[in-house]
Amino acid sequence: xxxxxxxxxxxxxxxxxxxxxxxxxxxxxxxxxxxxxxxxxxxxxxxxxxxxxxxxxxxxxxxxxxxxxxxxxxxxxxxxxxxxxxxxxxxxxxxxxxxxxxxxxxxxxxxxxxxxxxxxxxxxxxxxxxxxxxxxxxxxxxxxxxxxxxxxxxxxxxxxxxxxxxxxxxxxxxxxxxxxxxxxxxxxxxxxxxxxxxxxxxxxxxxxxxxxxxxxxxxxxxxxxxxxxxxxxxxxxxxxxxxxxxxxxxxxxxxxxxxxxxxxxxxxxxxxxxxxxxxxxxxxxxxxxxxxxxxxxxxxxxxxxxxxxxxxxxxxxxxxxxxxxxxxxxxxxxxxxxxxxxxxxxxxxxxxxxxxxxxxxxxxxxxxxxxxxxxxxxxxxxxxxxxxxxxxxxxxxxxxxxxxxxxxxxxxxxxxxxxxxxxxxxxxxxxxxxxxxxxxxxxxxxxxxxxxxxxxxxxxxxxxxxxxxxxxxxxxxxxxxxxxxxxxxxxxxxxxxxxxxxxxxxxxxxxxxxxxxxxxxxxxxxxxxxxxxxxxxxxxxxxxxxxxxxxxxxxxxxxxxxxxxxxxxxxxxxxxxxxxxxxxxxxxxxxxxxx
Numbered sequence: 001x002x003x004x005x006x007x008x009x010x011x012x013x014x015x016x017x018x019x020x021x022x023x024x025x026x027x028x029x030x031x032x033x034x035x036x037x038x039x040x041x042x043x044x045x046x047x048x049x050x051x052x053x054x055x056x057x058x059x060x061x062x063x064x065x066x067x068x069x070x071x072x073x074x075x076x077x078x079x080x081x082x083x084x085x086x087x088x089x090x091x092x093x094x095x096x097x098x099x100x101x102x103x104x105x106x107x108x109x110x111x112x113x114x115x116x117x118x119x120x121x122x123x124x125x126x127x128x129x130x131x132x133x134x135x136x137x138x139x140x141x142x143x144x145x146x147x148x149x150x151x152x153x154x155x156x157x158x159x160x161x162x163x164x165x166x167x168x169x170x171x172x173x174x175x176x177x178x179x180x181x182x183x184x185x186x187x188x189x190x191x192x193x194x195x196x197x198x199x200x201x202x203x204x205x206x207x208x209x210x211x212x213x214x215x216x217x218x219x220x221x222x223x224x225x226x227x228x229x230x231x232x233x234x235x236x237x238x239x240x241x242x243x244x245x246x247x248x249x250x251x252x253x254x255x256x257x258x259x260x261x262x263x264x265x266x267x268x269x270x271x272x273x274x275x276x277x278x279x280x281x282x283x284x285x286x287x288x289x290x291x292x293x294x295x296x297x298x299x300x301x302x303x304x305x306x307x308x309x310x311x312x313x314x315x316x317x318x319x320x321x322x323x324x325x326x327x328x329x330x331x332x333x334x335x336x337x338x339x340x341x342x343x344x345x346x347x348x349x350x351x352x353x354x355x356x357x358x359x360x361x362x363x364x365x366x367x368x369x370x371x372x373x374x375x376x377x378x379x380x381x382x383x384x385x386x387x388x389x390x391x392x393x394x395x396x397x398x399x400x401x402x403x404x405x406x407x408x409x410x411x412x413x414x415x416x417x418x419x420x421x422x423x424x425x426x427x428x429x430x431x432x433x434x435x436x437x438x439x440x441x442x443x444x445x446x447x448x449x450x451x452x453x454x455x456x457x458x459x460x461x462x463x464x465x466x467x468x469x470x471x472x473x474x475x476x477x478x479x480x481x482x483x484x485x486x487x488x489x490x491x492x493x494x495x496x497x498x499x500x501x502x503x504x505x506x507x508x509x510x511x512x513x514x515x516x517x518x519x520x521x522x523x524x525x526x527x528x529x530x531x532x533x534x535x536x537x538x539x540x541x542x543x544x545x546x547x548x549x550x551x552x553x554x555x556x557x558x559x560x561x562x563x564x565x566x567x568x569x570x571x572x573x574x575x576x577x578x579x580x581x582x583x584x585x586x587x588x589x590x591x592x593x594x595x
Contacts, residue, residue, distance in 0.1 A: 004086075006296070009452060018480060020141075021210070025389065026050045026051045026054055031453060032390070034384060036250050037070050040052035044066055044073060045073060045074065048066050048075070051093035051132060051564045052122075053448070057445040060318050061525050064417060068308045069153075074119075078190070088151055092244075092248070093241075093244040095205070095208070095209075095247075095248040095249075096248045096250055096256070097208050097209075097210050097466075098158075098193065098195075098208060098209035098210075098245075098249045098250055099193060099208070099210045099216070100250075100251055101156075101211075101251045102156070102190060102191040106516055110366045111139065112429055114144060114157055114209075114419070114426055115142065115143055115144060115384070115417055115426070115432075116141075116142045116144075116427075116428070117140070117349065117413055117428050117430035118139075118142070118413045118430070118431065119137060119139055119413060119430055119431055119433045120137070120138040120146065120449045120451045120452050121135075121136075121137050121138075121410070121435055121449065122135060122137070122443060122448055122449055122452045122453075123441075123446055123448060123449070124435060124436065124447075125397060125436040125438055125441045125446070126401075126408075126437060126439050126441070126444075127335050127437065127439065127440060128402075128403070128404035128405075128437040128439060129400055131398060132269060132396070133361070134361060134362075134395050134397070135395065135396045135397070135398045136396075136456065137393070137394045137396060137410060137411060137433055137449055137452075138391060138392070138393055138394075138397075138449070138455055138477065139349065139351065139391070139392045139393075139413055139430070140389060140391045140451075141347070141349060141381060141385070141390050141391075142222065142388070142392075143252070143343050143382070143384040143385060143386055143388045143389075144343055144387070145386050145387050145577070146341055146343065146386040146578065147421075153419075154340060154341060154343075154528070155253075155254050156189065156193075156253040156254065156255070157192050157195045157253055157254075157255040157256065157257065157339055157340060157342070157554055158190050158192075158195075158209060158249065158252065158253045158255070158256040158257075159184075159192065159193070159194050159256075159257055159259065159339065160194075160242040160245050160246060160257075160258045160259070161184065161194070161258075161259045161261075162198075162199060162238045162241075162259065162261070163181070163196070163227065163260060164198075164199060164200070164226060164233060164235075164238075164261055164263055164264065164299075165227050165229050165230070166199075166200040166201075166230070166232055166263070166264055167200070167229055167230055167231060168229075168264045169229040169579055170229040170230075170265055171229075172325060173188075173263060173300070173325060174227060174228075174229050176325050176326070176329070176400070177261065177299075177328060178227060178326075179329055180222050180328045180329040180332045181196070181224050182224055183329050183332060183333065183586055183589065184336055185215070185224070187333075187340070187582065188212040188336075188340070188571070188584070189212065189340075190211060190213050191211065192211070192340070193209045193210060193211050193213050193216075194207065194209070194210060194216070194219065194220055194494065195207055195208060195245050195396050196223045196224065197238055198228060199234055199235065199237060199238030199243045200225055200229075200231035200233065200234070201231035201232045201234060201235070201267075202231070203238045203241045203485065204421045205241055206223040206227075207219060208245075209221055209245060209246075210583060216373065218236040222259070222457060222465055226447060232267040233265065233267050234260065234266065234330065235260070235262055235266045235307065235311075236266075236268065236275060236278040236279065237260070238260070239260065239280070239294070239311070240278075240280060242258050242260070243279075243280040243282055243283055243292060244280070244338050245290055247282055252340075253493075254345070254420050255339065255345075255420075256291075256292055257294075257295060257315075257317070258294040258295065258315075259293070259294075259297070259332070259336075260294055260300065260311065261296075261297040261299055261328075262296075262297075262298065262303050262304075262309070263298075263299035263300045264302050265302065265303070265439055266304055266305050266307060270307075272306050272307050273310075274308035275307050275311070275420075276310055276311070277311065278341070279314075279315075281315065282459070283315045284314045284315065290359075292315065293312075294312055294315040294317040295312060295317040295318050295335050295339075296309070296310050296311050296317060296319045296320070297320045297322055297332075297335075297546070298320075298321050298530050298534075299322045299323070299325075301526045305319075305529050305533050305534075306529070306533070308533075308576060309534075309536070309537060310535040312537055313537065313540070316367070316382065316541075318479070318537050318538060318543050318544075318545040319533055319544075319545060320333070320334075320335070320534055320545040320547070321527075321530035321531055321534040321546065321547050321548060322546055323527060323548045323549050324548075324549045326590075327546065327549065329586050329589075329590060330483060330546070330586045330587060331546035332586075333579075333582040333583045333585065334544055334545075334579050334582065335545075336520065336544055336582060337576070337580070337581065337582030337583065338544070338576060338578065338579050339385075339577035340383040340582075341385045341386040341578035342383050342386075343384055343385070343386045343419075343420060343421075344383065344384040344417040344419060344420065344468065345383050345418045345420060346382065346418045347382060347383070347384055347415065347416070347418075348378070348380050348384075348415070348417070348534065349382075349392075349414065349415040349416075350376060350378050350413070350414045351363075351377050351394050351411045351413050351556075352376040352412045352414075353375050353376065353411060354410055354411050354412050354432075354434075355398075355408035355409045357396040357410055358396055358398055358399070358410055358411070359374040359396065359397035360372055360373065360374060360375065360377040360394040360395075360396060360411075361397050363392055363394050364392070364393060364395075364459050365392055366462070366540035366541060366542065367540040368382070368392075373387045377394060379392060385567070385579075386572060386576060386577070387576050387577050388574075390542045391455050391458075391542070392455075393452070393459065396410060396411065398435075401416055402435070404437060404438065404515050405435055405436075405437065405438055405539055406436075407434045407435065407436050407437065408434060408435055408436075408437050409432065409433070410433045410434060410435060411433050412430070413429075413431070413433065413534035414428070414429055414430065414432065415428040420505040431458050431481040450495065450496050450499060450501060451471040453495045453502060454496045454501055454503050456494070457491050457496055457497070457503075458503075458507060458509055458539065460487055460491055461510060461539070462536065462539035462540070463487075464483055464511060465484075465510075465511075465514060465535050465539070467480075468480040468481070468484050468514065468515075468532065469533065471499075472518055472529070472532070473529075475530050475592060476519050477520070477521060480518050481518055484511050484512075484515040485515065488511045488512065488530065490553050491504060491511070509537065513531070513533060513548075514532050514535065517531050525553070527548065534546070534547045538573070538574060541572050541574075542574050544573050544574040544575045544579055564587070567583060590592060
């Protein structure tokens with residue numbers, strides 16, 4: 001059984017076990033709080049303790065709330081300087097003119113369910129005489145559904161769209177972008193706020209951060225209709241304006257994000273590393289606590305996929321590759337379907353060794369930050385969309401057992417996240433992870449878990465795409481295709497693939513599609529690079545992105561045939577039900593508009 005608890009701050013409660021678990025953990029870095037290890041400890045007035053340097057850095061960003069219990073601190077009781085309110089910065093760029101938030105009370109975003117944590121071991125048993133140096137345990141984190149998917153009972157968002165209006169966007173491209181942004185406007189609620197920025201040789205804010213009321217939507221549509229294509233491309237300047245709009249807000253919705261679309265090469269910077277240096281700190285946050293994720297959309301065959309991927313990668317967003325002009329709106333729909341359904345923030349899970357000799361070896365977590373020691377591992381998952389599932393393999397070193405026919409407890413799993421309906425931090429205790437240790441294992445006990453093997457296959461595919469893309473960038477397409485071929489063969493000999501697992505076969509198709517796009521250097525540079533980078537982005541975040549001529553499993557393929565949005569297809573492309581609903585809505589709108 002899964003059990004979840006809410007924080008209580010006074011008196012005894014059923015949460016004693018949880019409190020015992022976290023009292024010696026810094027809830028900022030999630031490392032142990034141990035005196036005598038060269039790190040000063042700060043205990044706040046609410047009795048929660050943190051590493052001094054962790055909380056000092058937190059306060060320097062103006063945060064006077066306890067990260068553990070959200071209690072408001074008196075700045076006079078803090079042993080470090082609290083920065084003054086940044087009134088000057090708010091007027092520095094003239095963007096402190098956002099429309100005030102709705103006074104309406106935010107409805108609860110999810111129903112009675114909380115985030116759930118499930119675990120699977122590779123096998124149900126390991127013989128007592130055997131040790132395993134690299135034994136996988138699967139940890140699955142699943143977010144709850146929205147309480148009212150079609151209503152206003154969800155978390156409001158502050159969204160900035162940054163649109164390329166360079167000369168190459170002239171004609172049908174720009175008209176389809178206008179149509180796509182109008183679709184975004186139509187699907188935002190009255191508590192959501194939108195700002196629109198255009199960039200070419202210069203950048204311009206066309207719409208301040210406005211609530212999408214009837215009047216707000218009218219203003220937004222007028223801004224969209226004013227878009228004109230001309231000039232060159234300066235992505236960094238557009239991003240700076242979009243970022244400043246969110247940084248200088250007087251009021252803040254719980255969720256904020258940027259959508260960036262470009263179809264061309266940047267005229268001012270063609271190097272991803274140099275581009276990242278030009279970006280504001282809130283985008284390229286060094287501690288990976290992404291304040292403003294940027295979801296980038298590379299449009300057509302001439303955009304700079306490496307720069308667009310780098311921007312999304314460093315900011316915590318996703319990179320979508322739009323090969324066909326016809327799916328721009330669907331690609332935007334896929335993205336906002338997730339952004340408009342955030343139900344959990346600041347989610348972290350911890351795995352701790354539950355027996356002597358059991359050690360944490362590795363947690364392949366993609367772009368999710370992880371901290372590993374022998375005794376514990378912490379993964380920072382961040383925001384989660386409604387019904388989104390993220391899975392992580394935790395590799396353990398399991399020693400021999402001196403007591404045959406007993407059980408070995410492997411790890412304890414604990415997850416903590418901020419519920420956006422209540423604005424409270426909710427801890428969730430996972431199931432106890434243990435295996436039996438017989439003298440001899442039966443075939444049933446040695447059977448490999450399909451769930452574990454499926455995730456191992458996904459990591460195999462993600463690694464193969466990354467390695468092949470690296471080789472292709474070096475001009476060695478033969479080696480790149482060889483890597484993809486070898487990994488496909490390994491994949492198809494896996495337990496899951498042999499059992500007919502749909503996801504594993506879809507992963508095999510993914511490798512084949514990328515290999516086909518590496519048939520020649522010309523084809524790779526036109527479509528293969530962007531296709532591979534978009535796949536890498538999606539796997540690294542376990543989050544859906546558009547690729548090529550499709551924005552997900554529910555879209556039309558290149559030949560125009562409809563693909564069924566099966567559960568397996570959705571899981572393979574990381575789509576959530578909210579994303580699927582929004583894409584279908586976009587498709588239906590396009591169909592009705594074409595009649």
